Amino acid sequence: MKKNTILGLLLIIFTWWIIAFFTNNQLLIPFPQNVFKEMGKLFLDYSFYTDLLNTVSKIIIGFFISLLIGIPIGFISGLSQRFFEIFRPFLMIIQSSPVVSYIAISMLWFGIGFYTPIFVAFMVIFPVIVLNISEGIKSTDKKLLEMAKVYNIRKKDIFLKIYFPSIIPFLKSTLNMISGSLWKSIVVGEFLAGDKGLGVSLSFSKIALNTDRVFAYTILLAIFGMLSEKFLKKLSKNKKKKKEIKNIKVVHINKNNNKNLHDIIIKGLNKKFGNDVILSGFDIIFKKSKINVLLGESGIGKTTILNILSGILKKESGEIIVEGKIGYVFQDDRLIPWLNVYENIVFVNDEINLEIIEKYLKSFNLEKEILSKYPDELSGGMKKRINLLRAIAYNPDIILMDEAFSSIDVSNKYKIIKELINIQKEEKFTVIMVTHDPFEVANFGENVFILEGKPLKIKKIMNFKRVFERNLEDNHEILYKINKILLG
Ligand SMILES: Nc1ncnc2c1ncn2[C@@H]1O[C@H](COP(=O)(O)OP(=O)(O)OP(=O)(O)O)[C@@H](O)[C@H]1O
Numbered sequence: 001m002k003k004n005t006i007l008g009l010l011l012i013i014f015t016w017w018i019i020a021f022f023t024n025n026q027l028l029i030p031f032p033q034n035v036f037k038e039m040g041k042l043f044l045d046y047s048f049y050t051d052l053l054n055t056v057s058k059i060i061i062g063f064f065i066s067l068l069i070g071i072p073i074g075f076i077s078g079l080s081q082r083f084f085e086i087f088r089p090f091l092m093i094i095q096s097s098p099v100v101s102y103i104a105i106s107m108l109w110f111g112i113g114f115y116t117p118i119f120v121a122f123m124v125i126f127p128v129i130v131l132n133i134s135e136g137i138k139s140t141d142k143k144l145l146e147m148a149k150v151y152n153i154r155k156k157d158i159f160l161k162i163y164f165p166s167i168i169p170f171l172k173s174t175l176n177m178i179s180g181s182l183w184k185s186i187v188v189g190e191f192l193a194g195d196k197g198l199g200v201s202l203s204f205s206k207i208a209l210n211t212d213r214v215f216a217y218t219i220l221l222a223i224f225g226m227l228s229e230k231f232l233k234k235l236s237k238n239k240k241k242k243k244e245i246k247n248i249k250v251v252h253i254n255k256n257n258n259k260n261l262h263d264i265i266i267k268g269l270n271k272k273f274g275n276d277v278i279l280s281g282f283d284i285i286f287k288k289s290k291i292n293v294l295l296g297e298s299g300i301g302k303t304t305i306l307n308i309l310s311g312i313l314k315k316e317s318g319e320i321i322v323e324g325k326i327g328y329v330f331q332d333d334r335l336i337p338w339l340n341v342y343e344n345i346v347f348v349n350d351e352i353n354l355e356i357i358e359k360y361l362k363s364f365n366l367e368k369e370i371l372s373k374y375p376d377e378l379s380g381g382m383k384k385r386i387n388l389l390r391a392i393a394y395n396p397d398i399i400l401m402d403e404a405f406s407s408i409d410v411s412n413k414y415k416i417i418k419e420l421i422n423i424q425k426e427e428k429f430t431v432i433m434v435t436h437d438p439f440e441v442a443n444f445g446e447n448v449f450i451l452e453g454k455p456l457k458i459k460k461i462m463n464f465k466r467v468f469e470r471n472l473e474d475n476h477e478i479l480y481k482i483n484k485i486l487l488g
Pocket residue numbers: 273278297298299300301302303304305434
């Protein structure tokens with residue numbers, strides 16, 4: 001205990017003593033020493049402990065019942081705005097009614113006894129749980145959910161690895177919020193309508209005009225309240241643990257097997273945001289097993305095409321023929337913050353062998369130790385490379401890459417491009433890559449679409465030799481040609 005807290009407590013006891021001295025009426029204000037003596041008597045009394053046990057068991061039962069009912073309802077309220085709107089008036093009525101109303105109702109339903117205090121506590125903390133959990137679900141990062149949708153993640157994993165960790169901070173703040181009210185509402189319930197417990201004993205002491213004992217119980221209840229509050233707050237604190245990376249599964253090496261390779265055809269695609277027409281009758285064909293590049297100014301609709309292809313955005317009209325598994329190297333990484341690098345990778349493919357991951361890490365100039373790090377411990381360039389590695393680890397037929405190499409330093413960028421070319425040559429997935437950078441196109445592009453907008457148009461299509469058949473002079477020539485078009 002801190003020095004100032006002790007000083008504060010001593011001051012309270014001293015002021016209390018002064019008031020008791022001047023009031024000089026033990027029935028109204030007893031002396032502190034008498035109350036402390038009474039507390040000592042309580043500690044030696046067996047029935048005090050049975051009362052305490054009774055009250056604590058009600059707290060535990062009330063707490064778990066409220067969580068058990070409140071969490072699923074909060075979850076559904078967060079997922080469905082309609083359900084939330086229908087349920088909200090009920091919550092508002094519960095929250096605005098005085099505690100004595102629940103006591104009156106529960107006395108009618110359950111009589112005086114064990115269940116009434118639990119019911120009262122439930123009515124006090126249930127709305128807090130529902131509202132907090134529903135808020136947690138609503139605030140789940142939509143971008144992570146989109147990423148999970150693109151990678152066809154099972155509903156169970158979306159729940160356990162995205163939704164559930166997202167509501168943990170809200171669950172913690174719920175514990176903080178209910179920690180005081182849970183204890184108090186149980187004691188109030190016992191005081192007015194209980195048959196056993198500390199609240200009941202307090203009520204009997206009042207009826208018997210045993211002021212020493214009323215004060216003794218009040219102090220003890222305050223101490224227990226503080227302890228239970230501290231305990232629940234402690235429950236709400238946890239630390240990020242470093243996990244050991246093990247080769248959990250050694251399964252088939254999933255390379256280049258049964259690729260579903262087709263040209264990707266887009267015909268007459270229309271898309272607008274409000275009145276902003278981005279795509280109007282847009283046609284394009286991306287060649288299978290090739291590196292297709294979309295090059296163009298910022299904000300003209302390149303990402304929109306990738307988002308429509310991956311199913312993140314809905315098209316207004318038009319035809320899209322796309323088959324196969326799609327991996328997406330997102331512009332904004334979309335790594336799950338509470339999963340380490342290894343877990344982020346196996347999130348999209350839990351059958352991948354650790355040896356393959358390590359091989360890719362080496363290709364992308366990353367150390368094995370990075371696997372146990374969390375996204376917030378990585379640099380921007382590292383995150384980009386893990387984003388890329390995750391897409392490849394998915395064993396996709398198509399990889400969409402949205403400015404995949406931005407924020408990677410130049411020397412690493414070209415090493416990674418070289419490695420990526422080798423992987424692509426071996427695995428033959430189709431690449432559709434968005435970039436602003438003519439250098440990336442010169443080193444990586446095979447079918448290059450130079451775009452302009454709005455609405456988006458193809459200014460020029462350029463087909464080059466396969467990248468692994470090109471030499472430095474070829475790349476220089478491509479760069480020259482592209483720059484010539486871009487600079488007019
Ligand atoms: N979900 C959305 N809602 C509203 N407007 C959007 C949405 N997504 C994109 N836009 C708008 O559509 C236009 C094209 O955006 P898009 O991200 O496709 O461009 P881009 O060519 O990929 O740009 P950049 O290279 O800067 O990423 C922009 O004006 C953008 O503001």
